[in-house]
Amino acid sequence: MSDIIHLLPDSVANQIAAGEVVQRPASAVKELLENAIDAGAKQIKLIIKDAGRTLIQVIDDGCGMSDTDARLCFERHATSKIRSAQDLFVIRTMGFRGEALASIAAVAQVELKTKMRDNELGTSIVIEGSEIKEQSVCRCNNGTSIAVKNLFFNIPARRSFLKSNSIELKHIEEEFFRVALIHTDVAFSFYSNDKLIYQLESSNLHQRITGLFGNNYKQRLHPVEEQTEQVKIRGYVCKPEFSKKTRGEQYMFVNNRFIKNFYFNNAIEKAYADLLPEKTYPSFFINMEVDSSRIDVNIHPTKTEVKFLDEVIIYAVLRAAVKRTLGQYSLATEFEFDTVEGMDLNPAPAPKGYIPPAPTITVNTNFNPFENTSYKKATAYSEPPYDKGNKWENFFEISNEKAEVSTYTVESNMEQETLFETETTESDTTTHNTSTTIQVLNRYIVSTISSGLLVVDQQRAHERILYERFISHSGKECISQQIMFPIQCSFSAADAEIISEIMPELKDMGFEMNPLGNTVFVITAIPAEINDGEVQNMLDEMVEDYKNSLMQKFNDKEQSIALSMAKQLAVKKGTKLKQEEMQNIIAQLFSCKIPNTSPFGKKTMIIMKDNDLTEKFK
Numbered sequence: 001m002s003d004i005i006h007l008l009p010d011s012v013a014n015q016i017a018a019g020e021v022v023q024r025p026a027s028a029v030k031e032l033l034e035n036a037i038d039a040g041a042k043q044i045k046l047i048i049k050d051a052g053r054t055l056i057q058v059i060d061d062g063c064g065m066s067d068t069d070a071r072l073c074f075e076r077h078a079t080s081k082i083r084s085a086q087d088l089f090v091i092r093t094m095g096f097r098g099e100a101l102a103s104i105a106a107v108a109q110v111e112l113k114t115k116m117r118d119n120e121l122g123t124s125i126v127i128e129g130s131e132i133k134e135q136s137v138c139r140c141n142n143g144t145s146i147a148v149k150n151l152f153f154n155i156p157a158r159r160s161f162l163k164s165n166s167i168e169l170k171h172i173e174e175e176f177f178r179v180a181l182i183h184t185d186v187a188f189s190f191y192s193n194d195k196l197i198y199q200l201e202s203s204n205l206h207q208r209i210t211g212l213f214g215n216n217y218k219q220r221l222h223p224v225e226e227q228t229e230q231v232k233i234r235g236y237v238c239k240p241e242f243s244k245k246t247r248g249e250q251y252m253f254v255n256n257r258f259i260k261n262f263y264f265n266n267a268i269e270k271a272y273a274d275l276l277p278e279k280t281y282p283s284f285f286i287n288m289e290v291d292s293s294r295i296d297v298n299i300h301p302t303k304t305e306v307k308f309l310d311e312v313i314i315y316a317v318l319r320a321a322v323k324r325t326l327g328q329y330s331l332a333t334e335f336e337f338d339t340v341e342g343m344d345l346n347p348a349p350a351p352k353g354y355i356p357p358a359p360t361i362t363v364n365t366n367f368n369p370f371e372n373t374s375y376k377k378a379t380a381y382s383e384p385p386y387d388k389g390n391k392w393e394n395f396f397e398i399s400n401e402k403a404e405v406s407t408y409t410v411e412s413n414m415e416q417e418t419l420f421e422t423e424t425t426e427s428d429t430t431t432h433n434t435s436t437t438i439q440v441l442n443r444y445i446v447s448t449i450s451s452g453l454l455v456v457d458q459q460r461a462h463e464r465i466l467y468e469r470f471i472s473h474s475g476k477e478c479i480s481q482q483i484m485f486p487i488q489c490s491f492s493a494a495d496a497e498i499i500s501e502i503m504p505e506l507k508d509m510g511f512e513m514n515p516l517g518n519t520v521f522v523i524t525a526i527p528a529e530i531n532d533g534e535v536q537n538m539l540d541e542m543v544e545d546y547k548n549s550l551m552q553k554f555n556d557k558e559q560s561i562a563l564s565m566a567k568q569l570a571v572k573k574g575t576k577l578k579q580e581e582m583q584n585i586i587a588q589l590f591s592c593k594i595p596n597t598s599p600f601g602k603k604t605m606i607i608m609k610d611n612d613l614t615e616k617f618k
C-alpha cells in the first residue's frame with residue numbers, strides 16, 4: 001500500500017488556522033487594530049462597510065514595514081515580536097503568534113500599503129486567498145493601511161454563518177471599545193458605511209470612557225486605585241445605581257490587554273455586595289499592571305484568557321480596592337449629580353441650517369423673594385442682597401411650582417415626613433401655605449427649579465453670600481452701624497499687634513476702631529451684619545484665623561478677614577430656617593459671582609435634572 005500522508009499546501013493550512021483566528025469580521029478588526037497599536041501608531045482610522053462583509057480597513061501612522069517585511073508579514077509564523085520561546089514570558093505587545101495576517105489573507109482579498117518613515121516610497125501588495133496577486137512600489141503615507149475586502153469570499157459556508165449586519169457591527173464595536181478604552185493616548189476614528197461614528201482624541205481613561213459611552217457617564221464613575229507588590233490597579237467603577245442587566249460593560253485589562261477573567265470579575269461584584277439591585281451587574285473599567293513573568297497569556301489563540309500566578313492575592317486586593325472606593329463615595333453617591341460646575345460647556349454643534357428658537361423664560365413678575373424680609377439685626381441671612389442681579393430669575397420658576405408643592409404638602413404630609421424626614425416650617429404646617437422650599441435635616445434647602453430639583457447646603461451657601469458681600473465692601477462705602485456705647489476689646493500683646501496690622505482692612509469692612517494703649521482697642525462702629533455683643537469673640541477668632549495657616553496660604557489680608565467673618569457669621573447646619581430665610585439664601589446665592597462653591601471651595605448646591613431623576617427611578 002502506498003503512503004497516504006502528505007503535507008497540506010500553505011493556503012489550506014492557513015485557511016484552517018483562519019478558522020481559529022478569524023471567526024467573523026470583528027476578529028479581523030481586532031487583529032488589525034492590535035497590529036496598529038504594536039506598530040506604535042498615535043492615530044488609527046477604522047473603516048467598515050456592510051458590517052465588515054465588504055470592507056474592513058485600518059489605517060495607522062505607525063512604524064510601517066520595509067518591502068521585504070510587507071511580503072513576509074503574510075507568511076504563517078511571521079512575526080517581528082518574538083524571536084525565542086523565552087520571549088513568550090515577557091510579552092508586552094498585543095500580538096506575537098504571527099498568524100493573523102496569514103489567516104486573514106487566506107480568507108479574503110487584502111490590499112496592503114505601507115511605508116517606513118525614512119523611506120521615500122512605500123510598498124503595495126494585493127493578496128487573495130493566500131496568493132500574491134500584485135506587489136509594487138507606491139507612493140503612500142507613513143504607516144500602514146490594510147484593507148480586507150470580501151471576507152470569506154472563498155468559504156461561502158462561513159459567509160452564510162454570519163449574523164445580521166447589526167449584530168456583526170455590534171461585535172466590531174465591542175472589539176473597537178476593548179482597544180480604544182485602554183490605549184487612551186492614541187486617537188481613533190471609526191467610520192461605518194461612510195459615517196463617522198466615533199472620533200476620539202488622545203486623552204485619559206475618564207475622557208475615553210465618556211467619549212465611548214456618552215457624557216452622562218461623567219457622573220457615574222468612581223476612581224479605583226491600589227498598588228501592592230503583586231499588582232497595580234487603576235480604573236473606574238460605576239456607581240451601584242447604574243449597574244446593568246447584563247455583564248456587557250465589564251472591561252478588565254492586564255498590562256493594557258483586554259482579558260476575560262470571571263474570577264476577578266467576581267471579586268469586583270463581591271465588593272458591591274448588597275449595593276446592587278437584584279440581577280444587575282456593575283460596570284467597570286479596570287487596568288491591572290502585573291509583572292509579565294507572573295502571567296501566561298499564551299493559553300488561548302485569541303488571547304483574552306490569561307493565567308495569573310498570584311491570582312488569590314490579586315483577587316483580595318482588587319476586591320478591597322473597589323470596596324474602599326464604594327465606601328468612600330457612598331455618601332457622595334446619594335447626592336452627587338450634575339452641578340453648575342459640571343455643565344457641559346461644549347455642547348454638540350447644531351445641525352447645519354438649524355435656526356434656534358428664541359429662548360422663553362417664565363418669570364413670575366409678582367414673585368418677590370425679598371418680600372417679608374425682616375431686616376432684623378443678628379439674623380444675617382435675612383439681609384438684603386448687595387447686588388440683586390437677576391440670574392436666579394432665569395433659574396427659577398418658583399411661581400409655577402407653588403401650587404403643586406402646596407397640594408403635595410397637604411395631601412401627603414404624613415408620607416412625606418416619614419419617608420424623607422423633611423422639616424416643614426411653622427408657617428407651612430399651620431396655614432398649609434404655598435411652600436416653594438423645604439428644609440431637610442436642618443441643613444439643606446430643597447427647592448424646585450425649571451430643570452428639576454435644587455438642593456442647597458445652607459451653611460456653605462451663606463458663607464459664599466457673606467464672603468462676596470465683605471469683599472465687595474472693601475474700598476467702597478460699606479454698611480456700618482454706629483454703636484451707642486463704644487466697646488473696649490482687649491488682646492494679648494501679640495494679638496494686638498495683629499489687630500493693628502489688619503486694622504485698615506477691618507475699617508474697610510465697617511469697623512471703626514482706635515487703639516487705647518498697647519493692647520486695648522475702642523470700637524465705635526461695626527459692620528451691619530454683626531451684633532455688638534459678639535465683637536470681642538469675632539475679633540479673637542479673626543486673629544486666630546489670620547494666624548492659621550489656612551488663611552495665610554492666601555497671603556491676602558482682605559480675603560482672610562472676609563473669609564473669617566463669612567465663616568463666623570454664616571448660619572450653621574442644624575439651624576432651623578424660616579421659609580423667607582431659605583428663599584433669601586437661594587436668591588442671594590444666585591446673585592453671587594461664584595454661586596456654586598463656598599469661599600472654601602466646597603460645593604454649595606447640587607441640581608438634579610429631569611433626566612437624573614428619571615435615571616434614579618429606573
Ligand code: ADP
Pocket residue numbers: 031035036039060062063064065073078079080081094095096097098099100101102143144
Ligand atoms: P503578530 O502580530 O502576531 O506578530 P501578525 O500576522 O498580526 O502577527 O503580523 C505579522 C507582522 O507584521 C507583525 O509582527 C509586524 O511585524 C507586521 N505588521 C503587521 N501589521 C503591521 C502594521 N500595522 N504596522 C507595522 N507592522 C505591521
Ligand code: MG
Pocket residue numbers: 031034035094095096098100101
Ligand atoms: Mg498581530
